[in-house]
Amino acid sequence: MSIGTPGSEVVLETSRLLLRPWRVAEAAVQRELWTERDPRVPPHRRIDADGHPTVAELEDSIRTNELWSSGLLAVERKATRDVVGYCGIVDSGRGPAGEPELAFELLRRVWCQGYATEAASAVLEGARASGYERLWATVWDWNSASRRVLAKIGFTETDRQEVDAVHGITLFTVKQL
Ligand SMILES: CC(C)(COP(=O)(O)OP(=O)(O)OC[C@H]1O[C@@H](n2cnc3c(N)ncnc32)[C@H](O)[C@@H]1OP(=O)(O)O)[C@@H](O)C(=O)NCCC(=O)NCCS
Numbered sequence: 001m002s003i004g005t006p007g008s009e010v011v012l013e014t015s016r017l018l019l020r021p022w023r024v025a026e027a028a029v030q031r032e033l034w035t036e037r038d039p040r041v042p043p044h045r046r047i048d049a050d051g052h053p054t055v056a057e058l059e060d061s062i063r064t065n066e067l068w069s070s071g072l073l074a075v076e077r078k079a080t081r082d083v084v085g086y087c088g089i090v091d092s093g094r095g096p097a098g099e100p101e102l103a104f105e106l107l108r109r110v111w112c113q114g115y116a117t118e119a120a121s122a123v124l125e126g127a128r129a130s131g132y133e134r135l136w137a138t139v140w141d142w143n144s145a146s147r148r149v150l151a152k153i154g155f156t157e158t159d160r161q162e163v164d165a166v167h168g169i170t171l172f173t174v175k176q177l
Pocket residue numbers: 103104105106107110111112113114115116117118138139140143144145146148149
């Protein structure tokens with residue numbers, strides 16, 4: 001699952017952002033994202049009682065998992081050269097074959113400046129240019145900020161929902177490219 005030309009480094013550019021493969025040295029940013037997750041996010045996506053995943057484990061994941069080089073791209077601010085999160089597409093297996101999910105997550109300190117909307121718009125454009133025709137996005141019903149971003153970039157809610165008694169309802173949204 002990738003955006004861009006197969007075999008070449010994926011780079012998308014917007015007025016304020018560069019989206020490109022993660023570097024091993026940026027594992028600490030990924031760990032910060034883990035530590036900041038909302039308590040309503042399921043445990044397998046939160047730091048566990050023993051401190052896993054550690055920075056070293058996340059470094060290994062960046063080294064070995066191509067998700068971090070061609071799927072979920074690092075979002076770098078051009079003005080400050082810092083990585084503030086990720087945005088991209090991932091084959092979660094929840095949608096039809098060939099229709100990946102859009103995903104994004106940013107550090108809290110940069111929220112509400114339009115970065116997610118800007119990054120996701122570039123990813124949509126890249127996905128369209130790579131031949132994808134439809135993307136999905138799943139979002140917890142309580143996640144108002146993410147639902148707002150998805151609405152701004154043209155995703156619409158479908159009838160499909162998954163109800164989890166503890167964590168809430170997962171809404172399935174879709175966008176034709
Ligand atoms: C979702 C997320 C990526 C948004 O990033 P961002 O850069 O702040 O997004 P933007 O600034 O582009 O847009 C956010 C929009 O949500 C709105 N918003 C923010 N918090 C909100 C809230 N609590 N309730 C309602 N709307 C909210 C903002 O006002 C803005 O809308 P506007 O442009 O109409 O004013 C960020 O909140 C995040 O990383 N959340 C945790 C991870 C996550 O939820 N990922 C998505 C999983 S589906």
